Amino acid sequence: VSENRVLIYIFGGSGDLAHRKLYPALFNLYRKNHIKHNFAVIGTARRDWSDDYYRSTILKSLEELPGSFNQKNSFTKHFYYQAHDVTDSKHYIALDNLGIELEKKYETQGNRIFYMAMAPKFFATIAEHLKSQNLVSEKGYNRIVIEKPFGRDFASAKELNDAISDTFSEDQIYRIDHYLGKEMVLGLLPLRFSNPFFEQVWNRDFIDNIQINLNEELGVEDRAGYYETAGALRDMVQNHIMQILALTTLGAPEKMSAEALRDQKQKLFAGLQVYKPEEVSKYFVRGQYGASDIPDHEPAYRDEPNVAPNSTIETFVAGEVHIDNDQWRGVPIFIRTGKRLPEKNSRIDVVFKPRQNPIFSQPDEPNILTIEIEPEEGVALQFNGKKIGQTTDPARYQLTYQHSKAEIAQVLDAYERLIYDVILGDHTNFSHWLELEKTWKFVDAIRQYWDNNAPTDFPNYKSGTAGPAASDSLLQRSNRQWIYQP
Numbered sequence: 001v002s003e004n005r006v007l008i009y010i011f012g013g014s015g016d017l018a019h020r021k022l023y024p025a026l027f028n029l030y031r032k033n034h035i036k037h038n039f040a041v042i043g044t045a046r047r048d049w050s051d052d053y054y055r056s057t058i059l060k061s062l063e064e065l066p067g068s069f070n071q072k073n074s075f076t077k078h079f080y081y082q083a084h085d086v087t088d089s090k091h092y093i094a095l096d097n098l099g100i101e102l103e104k105k106y107e108t109q110g111n112r113i114f115y116m117a118m119a120p121k122f123f124a125t126i127a128e129h130l131k132s133q134n135l136v137s138e139k140g141y142n143r144i145v146i147e148k149p150f151g152r153d154f155a156s157a158k159e160l161n162d163a164i165s166d167t168f169s170e171d172q173i174y175r176i177d178h179y180l181g182k183e184m185v186l187g188l189l190p191l192r193f194s195n196p197f198f199e200q201v202w203n204r205d206f207i208d209n210i211q212i213n214l215n216e217e218l219g220v221e222d223r224a225g226y227y228e229t230a231g232a233l234r235d236m237v238q239n240h241i242m243q244i245l246a247l248t249t250l251g252a253p254e255k256m257s258a259e260a261l262r263d264q265k266q267k268l269f270a271g272l273q274v275y276k277p278e279e280v281s282k283y284f285v286r287g288q289y290g291a292s293d294i295p296d297h298e299p300a301y302r303d304e305p306n307v308a309p310n311s312t313i314e315t316f317v318a319g320e321v322h323i324d325n326d327q328w329r330g331v332p333i334f335i336r337t338g339k340r341l342p343e344k345n346s347r348i349d350v351v352f353k354p355r356q357n358p359i360f361s362q363p364d365e366p367n368i369l370t371i372e373i374e375p376e377e378g379v380a381l382q383f384n385g386k387k388i389g390q391t392t393d394p395a396r397y398q399l400t401y402q403h404s405k406a407e408i409a410q411v412l413d414a415y416e417r418l419i420y421d422v423i424l425g426d427h428t429n430f431s432h433w434l435e436l437e438k439t440w441k442f443v444d445a446i447r448q449y450w451d452n453n454a455p456t457d458f459p460n461y462k463s464g465t466a467g468p469a470a471s472d473s474l475l476q477r478s479n480r481q482w483i484y485q486p
């Protein structure tokens with residue numbers, strides 16, 4: 001493995017994301033020798049910390065990981081801290097000076113990654129200062145990594161994108177969608193495009209409907225400050241669900257490259273049906289969790305810390321999405337996501353059309369292909385056969401494949417993989433601005449209708465249940481049902 005040389009600036013280096021995700025991910029890359037000697041990290045945030053103190057917080061965040069104390073300790077020696085207020089120009093000069101010093105020491109050849117791990121309202125200011133104070137290196141590469149949320153509607157996303165684009169070109173921008181780093185999401189294209197068995201029937205002639213579930217067991221936890229301004233539609237649908245939907249339905253890319261994939265996503269989203277106001281309540285359902293039935297157990301969303309007592313923010317969304325192109329016209333794609341559902345579970349169910357069978361007396365049961373994204377990682381295929389014994393009765397067979405726990409423990413987790421992709425300069429698993437443009441416009445149409453028509457029935461599902469009844473009716477009206485029943 002040749003050495004990856006890089007200096008990483010982490011804006012928000014004292015924060016939750018940095019400690020829970022970024023430091024463990026970087027350490028795992030270090031443990032696996034993807035970064036070795038020639039890297040350094042500058043953590044920056046408002047607090048006045050010494051390098052030693054900063055390193056001790058990083059060590060703490062690595063406690064649960066494999067690796068010796070010595071190895072973890074040597075890893076943290078690559079980390080430096082610089083207190084900084086993002087709005088103060090002088091501080092960027094200090095950041096640059098420290099960078100220049102570390103570039104010499106670690107021979108990182110001018111390669112710089114700027115990781116935005118703080119509130120989105122600061123992203124544009126930081127990007128502007130990186131340019132005006134000359135932090136953008138002239139020697140190596142410059143890459144900026146942006147966390148979600150990327151805007152809160154199309155207009156604010158565009159404003160943010162324009163501001164960042166003043167400093168960075170599209171090929172220097174890495175918008176993180178950590179679902180795109182999950183094993184089974186990465187496995188979607190190989191599954192679809194290396195099996196004639198699936199590829200040939202992946203269209204409206206054979207598929208009846210597709211269901212995408214990203215269900216969460218947890219409630220809002222301590223993130224109400226953000227969630228109250230977002231809701232499930234912005235938090236989960238615009239990004240994660242739309243990206244998974246695209247990978248499930250896009251046409252065959254010419255080859256596996258970021259450009260070919262982006263082109264196919266673009267073509268797919270060109271057919272995405274944006275709903276008119278009068279269509280929204282037909283195709284989309286929102287929900288908000290109430291308290292659980294068990295006394296003193298889980299509180300209602302409105303009783304969570306920092307949530308307004310009359311909040312109309314949705315914690316649940318179910319919807320029917322349509323793609324108007326030759327491959328998918330008329331095939332409903334049902335999506336569902338919510339908090340405080342019975343269990344955490346992300347999966348895709350592809351439901352094939354049942355036929356009126358000309359040979360056997362009864363119609364076929366539908367073939368169903370399930371792709372489990374988490375917590376299990378695997379694939380299950382349901383199909384028809386004969387019941388065992390002296391009978392001609394049909395039976396349901398199921399083939400399953402699952403990655404083992406041991407295998408899963410060996411591979412890079414989503415953040416590790418995506419950060420490594422940034423270091424390698426591979427855009428394949430990041431979202432392009434053109435995709436955000438389309439998905440925000442889709443989400444804005446629903447959001448606008450919802451904002452203009454406040455819900456009157458919130459809370460409309462109990463914690464620990466599968467969401468509001470309307471989510472089931474969405475499918476029942478066309479004689480369908482959710483394949484996944486928690």
Ligand code: NAD
Pocket residue numbers: 011012013014015016017018020044045046047084085086087116117118119120147148149
């Ligand atoms: P956090 O509040 O824990 O951390 C914010 C950081 O920004 C802190 O280090 C703080 O010191 C620093 N900061 C705040 N104001 C500053 C200023 N004026 N100047 C300099 N530094 C300042 O937030 P977080 O949870 O780590 O989230 C960071 C980003 O990651 C956000 O965009 C969030 O939406 C995104 N994100 C977080 C998670 C998560 O699990 N925490 C998941 C997905 C996305």
